[in-house]
Amino acid sequence: MSTTINTVISGTGSYIPENIISGNEFINSTFFENGSLLEKENEEIISKFSEITEIIERRYACPELLSNHIGAKAAEKAIEDAGIDKETLDYIIFCHNFGDIRLDSNRTDILPSLAAKVKQQLGIHNPDCVAYDLIFGCPGWVQGAIQADYYIKSGDAKRVLVIGAETLSRIIDPHDRDSMIFSDGAGAVIFEGKDSLAKAGILAHKTETHSLNHAGLLTMGKGFHPDETSGNYYLKMNGRKLYEFAVIQVPQVIKKAIDKAGLSVEDINIVFVHQANGKMDTAIMKRLFKLYGKETVPDNLVPMTISWLGNSSVATVPTLLDLVLKAKVEGYQVKTGDVAVFASVGAGMHINAFIYRF
Structure with missing residues (x-):
């Protein structure tokens, strides 16, 4: 072989x-x-x-x-x-x-x-x-x-x-x-x-960019203080619209990656999702399982660190992975053969996901 x-x-x-x-x-x-x-x-x-x-x-x-x-x-x-x-x-x-x-x-x-x-x-x-x-x-x-x-x-x-x-x-x-x-x-x-001989590691991935109608959800803009005179620009976001976009679009991209790997959501053991907003991530998972006709998300599927680390953008997913692998997120671990989803969404608007077998 x-x-x-x-x-x-x-x-x-x-x-x-x-x-x-x-x-x-x-x-x-x-x-x-x-x-x-x-x-x-x-x-x-x-x-x-x-x-x-x-x-x-x-x-x-x-x-x-x-x-x-x-x-x-x-x-x-x-x-x-x-x-x-x-x-x-x-x-x-x-x-x-x-x-x-x-x-x-x-x-x-x-x-x-x-x-x-x-x-x-x-x-x-x-x-x-x-x-x-x-x-x-x-x-x-x-x-x-x-x-x-x-x-x-x-x-x-x-x-x-x-x-x-x-x-x-x-x-x-x-x-x-x-x-x-x-x-x-x-x-x-x-x-x-x-x-x-066996297929492991990154099994499949999917990326999309939704710029035409959604590039303005995360941008740089002037400070909100009316007396701001520094000329500085700051990170700005349309939180409500971003939430609506992510909850609808992210589950679809994750599903495309899972399907591309020839798997089903039931094969997933753990999800490393961008720590953007706790409630938003929960809603994304619920919508993902509904796409597969499932009404509930299994317990202990999605480790979260946002409550004590906040949103550090590109650092959230690799940091979360490291903490889980080092047994620093209570209740979570991975073993050989486990299948994981890695997924994120952000400025662009970009969405991506890859499926990984440990």
């Missing part, structure tokens, strides 16, 4: 910032909407926000750390976990949205690319290790994994490091209540090509 090249996960790592930001940190904030001060008391605003998103805490990076620094920290852990020689990496793909942002600057720096900065920090000499950045909204890391699969199965690469990192705390509008959603963090994964 002939062997198959499988794209498998051989190592994971994450960096979770030490600074814990609770809802109380926003008690003295002044929130505006459409140029007017919100009339509700901040206690009510914060409480309602937590109820809707399920976010209680989020993490902010230390002032001296940039996205490339925390990405490198996660990468070092992934390389160590994989037990490989860093010089054998064929690609480093760094997935992010805003590059490096220094505290209180609101200016992005992507020269050189964050991947090149990480390669330098890791001390990799090999010029055949190609380092580049991927800008794809929150689904960036999932798309990086898909690119890694293409490289490996084409024979172009043996090992690919895919990093997702962001310091969103430095690009949010302090006068926008949606700013409470976002956080900082980094996750990294080593993908390797391994020959096997």
Whole structure:
């Protein structure tokens, strides 16, 4: 029998910032909407926000750390976990949205690319290790994994490091209540090509871009404070429309990936979904199972970290994976043969998913 090249996960790592930001940190904030001060008391605003998103805490990076620094920290852990020689990496793909942002600057720096900065920090000499950045909204890391699969199965690469990192705390509008959603963090994964008689690793994937009618759901815009004169632009989103879009479209993309793998939703043992909004992720799962004629979602299928880590964009999925594999998410584990869904949605609007057998 002939062997198959499988794209498998051989190592994971994450960096979770030490600074814990609770809802109380926003008690003295002044929130505006459409140029007017919100009339509700901040206690009510914060409480309602937590109820809707399920976010209680989020993490902010230390002032001296940039996205490339925390990405490198996660990468070092992934390389160590994989037990490989860093010089054998064929690609480093760094997935992010805003590059490096220094505290209180609101200016992005992507020269050189964050991947090149990480390669330098890791001390990799090999010029055949190609380092580049991927800008794809929150689904960036999932798309990086898909690119890694293409490289490996084409024979172009043996090992690919895919990093997702962001310091969103430095690009949010302090006068926008949606700013409470976002956080900082980094996750990294080593993908390797391994020959096997059995099919494992990445089984199938699907990506879609819905730009024509939905590109404006996540954009950069002016601050909400009416006296804002800095000229800075901040991360802005149409939360209600984004929720409606995601709940309808994401389950369909996940189903296409599952069907492409020749499986059914009943074959799925665990789902690593972008930690965007707790209630939204729950609604996505319910809609997915309804597409298969199922009325209930099995317990302990979807591990969640959003309540204590917030939404760190491209970092949420690889961080979640690392925490589950390291037994740091209570009630969740994976074993050989388990089938997982990895899925995300974000600015673009992009949606993607891949199916993976451990």
